[in-house]
Amino acid sequence: DAGVIQSPRHEVTEMGQEVTLRCKPISGHNSLFWYRQTMMRGLELLIYFNNNVPIDDSGMPEDRFSAKMPNASFSTLKIQPSEPRDSAVYFCASSLLLGEQYFGPGTRLTVT
Amino acid sequence: GQQLNQSPQSMFIQEGEDVSMNCTSSSIFNTWLWYKQDPGEGPVLLIALYKAGELTSNGRLTAQFGITRKDSFLNISASIPSDVGIYFCAGSYSGGGADGLTFGKGTHLIIQP
Numbered sequence: 252d253a254g255v256i257q258s259p260r261h262e263v264t265e266m267g268q269e270v271t272l273r274c275k276p277i278s279g280h281n282s283l284f285w286y287r288q289t290m291m292r293g294l295e296l297l298i299y300f301n302n303n304v305p306i307d308d309s310g311m312p313e314d315r316f317s318a319k320m321p322n323a324s325f326s327t328l329k330i331q332p333s334e335p336r337d338s339a340v341y342f343c344a345s346s347l348l349l350g351e352q353y354f355g356p357g358t359r360l361t362v363t
Numbered sequence: 364g365q366q367l368n369q370s371p372q373s374m375f376i377q378e379g380e381d382v383s384m385n386c387t388s389s390s391i392f393n394t395w396l397w398y399k400q401d402p403g404e405g406p407v408l409l410i411a412l413y414k415a416g417e418l419t420s421n422g423r424l425t426a427q428f429g430i431t432r433k434d435s436f437l438n439i440s441a442s443i444p445s446d447v448g449i450y451f452c453a454g455s456y457s458g459g460g461a462d463g464l465t466f467g468k469g470t471h472l473i474i475q476p
Contacts, residue, residue: 255405284463294406294451296463307463342405351396352464354405 253277255355257343263361269331272358275324276345284344284352285318285328294342300326333362369452369467376442377475384450384470385436392454395428395435396464400449409450410437439472447474 256275264270276283284299298308300320308318315334320326330337340359344352369386376382386395394413398406410421412428412435419426425438435454439446449471453464 286463293468294453294464294466296465299463310463344405351408351411353408354398356403356405 255343255345255353257341257355257358259358260356261359261361263363264333265363266334267332268362269329270333270337270360270362272328272341272343272360274326274328274343274355276326276343277353278324280345280347280350280353281323282346282350282352283320283326284346285326286342286344286354288340288342288357289338297328297341330360333360335362338362367452367454367465367467369470371470372468373471373473375473375475378442378444380442382439382442382446382472383436384452385434386452386454386467387434388454388465389433391432391456392465393432393457394455395426396453396455397424397426397435397437398451398453400451400469402448406451442472442474444474444476447472 258273282301285297286294288294297310298318299306303320318328338361340357342354342357344354346352367386367388396411397409399409400406410419410426415432416430417428423440427436449469451469452467455464
């Protein structure tokens with residue numbers, strides 16, 4: 252079975268540009284989570300969805316960050332405009348409600 | 364936000380040795396999970412714990428959900444080279460991870476042959 256799929260795996264962009272990260276959860280899972288990993292702060296929850304509805308976005312650092320889940324098989328995390336401090340690895344994870352979370356391979360974002 | 368204190372931060376051991384790491388929290392969690400992350404990859408779930416006092420094994424791995432619900436430990440017996448990586452504990456307030464996870468800072472496991 253395919254796991255969580257994320258694209259792109261690597262993204263290098265210039266400050267001020269818009270960045271869109273994509274995630275396809277495991278088929279049948281109804282919860283989706285976006286995390287960010289940095290050396291300084293470790294793994295942090297940004298936002299999560301249950302049944303395509305955003306439940307908690309308190310971890311989204313600023314208004315520059317937005318996330319959508321238009322259907323059960325696709326989600327995006329957008330940063331506009333991007334800044335160097337947004338450089339991190341961004342992970343998407345999915346689960347069944349009340350189930351364990353399974354992570355994708357991540358997108359390594361570098362903002363210069 | 365909530366912080367999980369994970370220790371040790373790193374471990375240098377000989378192949379074949381047993382490993383023990385733990386996580387503590389200032390508040391109660393209803394689910395504890397342990398993940399392993401290899402370089403360039405996402406965290407991979409090792410063990411999930413749902414009940415206080417629960418002791419669960421997965422091969423050479425054993426984890427326990429503390430009675431107070433504020434701590435958990437992970438043991439690895441007879442370590443092998445492929446055990447190298449970063450191990451993370453994670454807690455969830457919901458019964459099973461329906462909400463977002465709070466992660467520890469990780470334990471770097473390094474095995475010397």
